[in-house]
Structure formats: C-alpha cells, structure tokens
Amino acid sequence: MVVLDAVVSIVLWVVTSFYIAGNMYWVYQLLAGVVTYTSPAPLHGGYAVEVRIVTIGNESAVTETVRNLPPELDRRYVISEEPIEVPGAEVLVVPDEFESKAVNKGRALEWARQAVPCQREYVLYLDEDSHMDGFSGLPDSDIVQFTEQPRRTTSLLAHLCEINRMGFQIEQRGFQSATVPLYTWGGGVAIRSSIEDAVTWDYSTLIEDTVFTWRAFVELPEQPSFSVLSETISGQSPPSLFDMIRQRRRWISGSRENNTILSLDRVIMYGLRDLSWSVTAAVPLFLFLGNLPGVDVFAWQIHQGISVVLLSFVFVWVGIGIWQVRPTPAIAGLSLVLAPVTSVLHSVGALWGLVSPPDSFDVTTKADEVTNQPPQHYRTTTDEHPPRHHYRDANDD
Numbered sequence: 265m266v267v268l269d270a271v272v273s274i275v276l277w278v279v280t281s282f283y284i285a286g287n288m289y290w291v292y293q294l295l296a297g298v299v300t301y302t303s304p305a306p307l308h309g310g311y312a313v314e315v316r317i318v319t320i321g322n323e324s325a326v327t328e329t330v331r332n333l334p335p336e337l338d339r340r341y342v343i344s345e346e347p348i349e350v351p352g353a354e355v356l357v358v359p360d361e362f363e364s365k366a367v368n369k370g371r372a373l374e375w376a377r378q379a380v381p382c383q384r385e386y387v388l389y390l391d392e393d394s395h396m397d398g399f400s401g402l403p404d405s406d407i408v409q410f411t412e413q414p415r416r417t418t419s420l421l422a423h424l425c426e427i428n429r430m431g432f433q434i435e436q437r438g439f440q441s442a443t444v445p446l447y448t449w450g451g452g453v454a455i456r457s458s459i460e461d462a463v464t465w466d467y468s469t470l471i472e473d474t475v476f477t478w479r480a481f482v483e484l485p486e487q488p489s490f491s492v493l494s495e496t497i498s499g500q501s502p503p504s505l506f507d508m509i510r511q512r513r514r515w516i517s518g519s520r521e522n523n524t525i526l527s528l529d530r531v532i533m534y535g536l537r538d539l540s541w542s543v544t545a546a547v548p549l550f551l552f553l554g555n556l557p558g559v560d561v562f563a564w565q566i567h568q569g570i571s572v573v574l575l576s577f578v579f580v581w582v583g584i585g586i587w588q589v590r591p592t593p594a595i596a597g598l599s600l601v602l603a604p605v606t607s608v609l610h611s612v613g614a615l616w617g618l619v620s621p622p623d624s625f626d627v628t629t630k631a632d633e634v635t636n637q638p639p640q641h642y643r644t645t646t647d648e649h650p651p652r653h654h655y656r657d658a659n660d661d
Contacts, residue, residue: 286540297438306401310336321346512613
C-alpha cells in the first residue's frame with residue numbers, strides 16, 4: 265500500500281500543480297490586461313475593408329452569413345473549394361492544381377491572397393457561419409480580433425461548454441499588451457493587407473489563424489499591433505459533443521506542433537497551459553482514486569482545500585460566459601449547475617490531442633439554420649486539401 269499511496273500522491277499533486285499554473289496565468293492575464301481593457305477607437309470604416317468568407321462549399325450557411333453582413337461592408341468574396349452561388353458576394357473557387365505548403369483552410373487563403381490581391385487596407389476574414397450584428401469600424405491596428413459569441417445549434421451540452429469557454433476566453437482582451445497573443449479566432453479577424461502579404465498563409469498547420477499571428481509577431485522586423493474589439497460576431501456552437509471534442513483535439517495538437525516557432529519562455533508557458541487544460545478531464549478520476557479506502561494521499565486535507573479553490577474558477581468562468589453570451593435564464597441556470605461537467609467535457613478533446621495527435625483534419629460543415637437540416641461531417645488527411653466531393657465518414661455520428 266505504501267507504493268500505491270506514493271504513486272497516487274505524486275500523480276494527484278503533479279496534476280494539481282499543472283492546474284494551478286494554468287489558472288494563475290489566467291489570473292495574471294486578467295489583472296495585467298483585462299481589468300484595464302478599453303475597446304480601441306474605430307478609425308477605418310467599411311470603405312477600408314474587404315470581406316473574405318472561407319468555406320468548403322456550404323452554400324446555405326454562407327448565404328446566411330452574407331445576408332447578415334452590414335451594408336457598409338460592400339466588397340465581399342467567398343473563398344470556396346466547390347462552385348456555389350451566393351447572392352451578394354463574388355465566389356472564388358480554389359483550383360485543384362494549386363500547390364502550397366499550407367493545407368486545408370490555409371491553402372485556400374493563400375491561393376486567394378495570390379490570385380486576388382486585396383485592394384483595401386484590411387481583409388476581414390469570417391467563417392462560413394459568422395454572423396455580424398453590426399459594424400462600427402476598425403482601429404488602426406495591424407490585426408484586429410472581434411469577440412466570439414457562440415450560437416446554439418443542435419447540442420445543448422456543447423453550447424453550455426461554449427459558454428464556459430467564453431468566460432475563460434475573456435483573457436483575450438489582455439492580448440493587446442502581450443508579447444505574442446496566445447491565440448486568434450479566425451471566425452472574425454481583420455488583418456492589414458500589407459501584413460498579410462508580408463507573412464502569407466503559406467505555412468503548414470492545423471490552426472492557421474493563430475499561427476499566422478504568431479508568425480507576424482516573430483518574423484516581422486517590426487512587431488505588429490494587435491487589438492481586441494468588444495463588438496461580437498456569432499458562430500455556431502459545435503453540433504455535437506463528439507464534434508466539439510474533435511475540434512479541441514485539433515486545437516491543442518496544432519498549438520503543440522507549431523509553438524516551436526516561439527521563444528523558449530513562450531513554449532514553456534504554452535506547454536503549462538496545455539497540460540493544465542488537458543488534465544482537467546482527468547481530475548475527477550484522480551480525486552476518486554484519492555478517496556479510495558486504504559489510500560493515504562500526502563497532505564490530503566491541503567489538497568482538498570486547494571481543489572475547492574480551483575473548482576471555484578469553473579464557476580467564475582461560467583459566470584463571465586453568461587455575462588458575455590446573455591443566454592435565457594434557463595440556459596444560464598443550467599450553465600451554472602453543470603459548470604463542473606462542462607469544464608471536464610471541454611477538456612476531453614485536449615487530453616485526447618495531448619495523448620494522440622490527429623493524423624487527419626476533421627471538417628464539420630455547419631448546420632443549416634434556415635431549413636434546420638443536420639450538419640455533415642467531412643475528413644481529410646492533414647497533408648492534403650479537401651477533395652472536390654465529400655462523403656460522410658463512417659466514424660461520424
């Protein structure tokens with residue numbers, strides 16, 4: 265039993281240490297940047313912005329996205345892997361023969377950058393399901409991040425996990441003063457066209473938008489400026505828990521694969537955060553082991569006290585997420601009650617990606633919000649672009 269006590273004690277305290285490190289860095293981000301955050305003043309109107317919407321070929325979803333665009337954003341392109349018709353926008357179809365180091369979405373972005381150079385100051389990139397409520401202009405920054413707002417589709421639990429994530433993601437407001445922003449949400453990001461041409465999308469990665477920002481801060485001779493707007497753009501929540509888990513798996517795998525382009529201190533920091541996020545999924549199991557009869561965990565009462573404090577962070581994140589998303593009272597109540605559950609579910613994909621990085625790029629087309637049709641699931645290998653015709657994968661639910 266002495267050996268078992270030692271093993272369980274070491275595992276529990278190591279896991280707890282990772283979790284503490286991740287939470288403390290979040291608190292640092294909150295105090296260093298979020299508390300003093302002010303949304304930057306707009307200086308550039310719609311005349312300075314070109315909209316580009318990236319899709320495999322989801323005509324119905326893109327049509328809704330274009331329909332929701334503010335009228336002042338009058339130059340609109342749809343970058344598609346398949347020929348589609350979208351009223352109110354010009355469709356650019358990525359040719360099969362185009363070759364690039366970039367894959368998947370990055371390949372489409374790089375082709376469009378080369379084939380149809382932007383003639384305006386900024387390119388505003390949207391996902392195929394990104395809905396804008398309005399447009400107040402852009403500040404004079406090189407990269408401008410809009411705030412993400414989840415929109416429920418078919419899975420209630422996946423949507424609750426997104427509300428949880430929105431609370432944690434408030435840290436993004438502190439990225440304006442960061443040495444290198446931790447991540448970028450590609451569903452609503454504006455990039456100065458001269459910066460895009462200097463950095464390009466010609467880089468193989470699973471997380472194109474974040475890696476583009478990293479490369480801009482690391483490779484350019486002068487550090488670019490980064491701003492976060494309080495103005496929101498909504499995107500669909502994952503249609504199922506399995507889709508959400510695969511999405512998180514891709515996120516963490518992409519960040520771990522490409523963070524070597526950063527300085528050593530940032531690599532270590534990212535590693536600690538990734539481990540902290542991943543181990544959240546295993547915390548209930550370890551706590552169960554620690555409570556087994558006959559198991560004597562080192563400083564168990566101290567560990568339990570720390571665990572209670574760490575658990576409170578989950579409710580803080582959900583509370584901030586509720587404040588930001590403003591769901592119905594029923595959804596808000598469920599978010600609070602199920603906060604520990606959604607925190608674990610949100611981390612399962614990260615743990616999966618940490619243990620087993622994906623060898624394929626899972627693409628999930630969005631739910632048809634007009635006809636309420638269920639979403640389709642597509643998969644490609646990570647070293648090839650999506651085929652012209654897609655077929656439902658046998659492993660998808």
